[in-house]
Amino acid sequence: MNEPSQHGESAQQEWNGRYSPNQCFFFAVLALLILIPFLGQRLAHPVQNIKRASLKNIYSALTAPIVSVTEAIPVAAVIPVLRNAFIRGAGLAERGEWDTxxxxxxxxxxxxxxxxxxxxxxxxxxxxxxxxxxxxxxxxxxxxxxxxxxxxxxxxxxxxxxxxxxxxxxxxxxxxxxxxxxxxxxxxxxxxxxxxxxxxxxxxxxxxxxxxxxxxxxxxxxxxxxxxxxxxxxxxxxxxxxxxxxxxxxxxxxxxxxxxxxxxxxxxxxxxxxxxxxxxxxxxxxxxxxxxxxxxxxxxxxxxxxxxxxxxxxxxxxxxxxxxxxxxxxxxxxxxxxxxxxxxxxxxxxxxxxxxxxxxxxxxxxxxxxxxxxxxxxxxxx
The missing domain is CATH 3.40.50.1110 (SGNH hydrolase)
Structure with missing residues (x-):
């Protein structure tokens, strides 16, 4: 009677391992890397909301080379174009709540x-x-x-x-x-x-x-x-x-x-x-x-x-x-x-x-x- 239970616990532990903190962090970083080319200059904007000067400098140093590269490619225009197309296609252009x-x-x-x-x-x-x-x-x-x-x-x-x-x-x-x-x-x-x-x-x-x-x-x-x-x-x-x-x-x-x-x-x-x-x-x-x-x-x-x-x-x-x-x-x-x-x-x-x-x-x-x-x-x- 104990063997199935132990097998079930082992399987549960193996299943839970797929959602470990390391894997969650990995997928978050992967998603960010995929998204970055679409952000362009928007990636630099959050620096204005950072209060601490040291953190502001670190963020600017990390994002500056990425922003320079994304500015030179047209991919960054994809998101706003898709958003505007969706709003117009859905008839939401005159709805103020969509004009964020x-x-x-x-x-x-x-x-x-x-x-x-x-x-x-x-x-x-x-x-x-x-x-x-x-x-x-x-x-x-x-x-x-x-x-x-x-x-x-x-x-x-x-x-x-x-x-x-x-x-x-x-x-x-x-x-x-x-x-x-x-x-x-x-x-x-x-x-x-x-x-x-x-x-x-x-x-x-x-x-x-x-x-x-x-x-x-x-x-x-x-x-x-x-x-x-x-x-x-x-x-x-x-x-x-x-x-x-x-x-x-x-x-x-x-x-x-x-x-x-x-x-x-x-x-x-x-x-x-x-x-x-x-x-x-x-x-x-x-x-x-x-x-x-x-x-x-x-x-x-x-x-x-x-x-x-x-x-x-x-x-x-x-x-x-x-x-x-x-x-x-x-x-x-x-x-x-x-x-x-x-x-x-x-x-x-x-x-x-x-x-x-x-x-x-x-x-x-x-x-x-x-x-x-x-x-x-x-x-x-x-």
Missing amino acids: FFYRQGVYDSEVAAFYAITGEQGYIETLPGFSDTLNEREGIPAELSRQVSKETLRNVALPVIHSARTPLRIFFFGDSQMRSIAAGMTRALGSDTSIAVRELSVPSSGFLRSDYYNWPQKLEAVFAGQKDGERFDAAVIFLGMNDYQDMWTTGGIMLTAGTPEWEEVYRKMVKVHLDTALASVPRLYWLGLPVVRSAAYNEKMQYLNAVHDSIAEEYDSKKLVRISLKSLVERYGTGYLGAIKPEGSAWISLMQSDGIHYTIEGGEYLMKQFIDRLHCDYAFR
């Missing part, structure tokens, strides 16, 4: 709405429902977009404070997909320096123009309203505009062609709404300029927008709105498109991704090291 990243709260009605959105050098046509019937004649743009903030309500630049690990300089980075590499580069450039604290929000394909797609003014108001005493942002960094060179339609069926005086007049007002919304809640806003991209045709559009942005910045107090030209930070290596640079006494740095449009995290780190130097001129640190 873009914070879209219903379709944003717009008098001057973009007829199509440009992503890189390719475009897709997207009709926008729900154009409202009234036009703000004073501003020429929707009432929701023309909520100008009184200049008297803009906060003055804070009195000098000595920033340190205990009282870090808190900066909010926000913008389009380009901001991902810039903010991740900022985190990497800071390393163990905890006197500067960074929070990032990047929304691919967003811009100053497409508030019907992503309402940045509304989002900024919500972010700043949620700040707690003692944790308010000392400054913000904005990068938008890569997707802005596109035609606009009025409710009367009149198309405003990108680059025309009529289009530029409306565009300038939209940009100012975003800037004023941010400046109403932070003492200083750093506005990063657009890069030189590889495509000559696309670059011509970007430099036109750069010129418009420069002109708008001149209308503001230069102590509150600080315009920073990213392309000027690398012009010592050449004035045209630069995919990689070689600083003196250093190895080659891959500045741009393979698409010739977006910065690499390594490139973002190079740019942000110079930005950190600027911060040390504008603020006092211990």
Whole structure:
């Protein structure tokens, strides 16, 4: 009677051995290795949520070579493409609960709405429902977009404070997909320096123009309203505009062609709404300029927008709105498109991704090291 029981216990022990901790760990690592090529730059993002500087440096060191490799292959685009295809195929595109990243709260009605959105050098046509019937004649743009903030309500630049690990300089980075590499580069450039604290929000394909797609003014108001005493942002960094060179339609069926005086007049007002919304809640806003991209045709559009942005910045107090030209930070290596640079006494740095449009995290780190130097001129640190 005892033999079957012993045999059963032996079989049970043998079966249980298949789920040992070592095997569970092995399968977890195997699953991670399979998933890593699909993550791309997303693999670097968690570093911004790590509080301890030593752990942050270890994570950055381990992920940096992997991110560099995955940036050069198209596999990382598979997951977002599949997700968007599923949402559209299942009819969930208008369901807010499925929009876990873009914070879209219903379709944003717009008098001057973009007829199509440009992503890189390719475009897709997207009709926008729900154009409202009234036009703000004073501003020429929707009432929701023309909520100008009184200049008297803009906060003055804070009195000098000595920033340190205990009282870090808190900066909010926000913008389009380009901001991902810039903010991740900022985190990497800071390393163990905890006197500067960074929070990032990047929304691919967003811009100053497409508030019907992503309402940045509304989002900024919500972010700043949620700040707690003692944790308010000392400054913000904005990068938008890569997707802005596109035609606009009025409710009367009149198309405003990108680059025309009529289009530029409306565009300038939209940009100012975003800037004023941010400046109403932070003492200083750093506005990063657009890069030189590889495509000559696309670059011509970007430099036109750069010129418009420069002109708008001149209308503001230069102590509150600080315009920073990213392309000027690398012009010592050449004035045209630069995919990689070689600083003196250093190895080659891959500045741009393979698409010739977006910065690499390594490139973002190079740019942000110079930005950190600027911060040390504008603020006092211990």
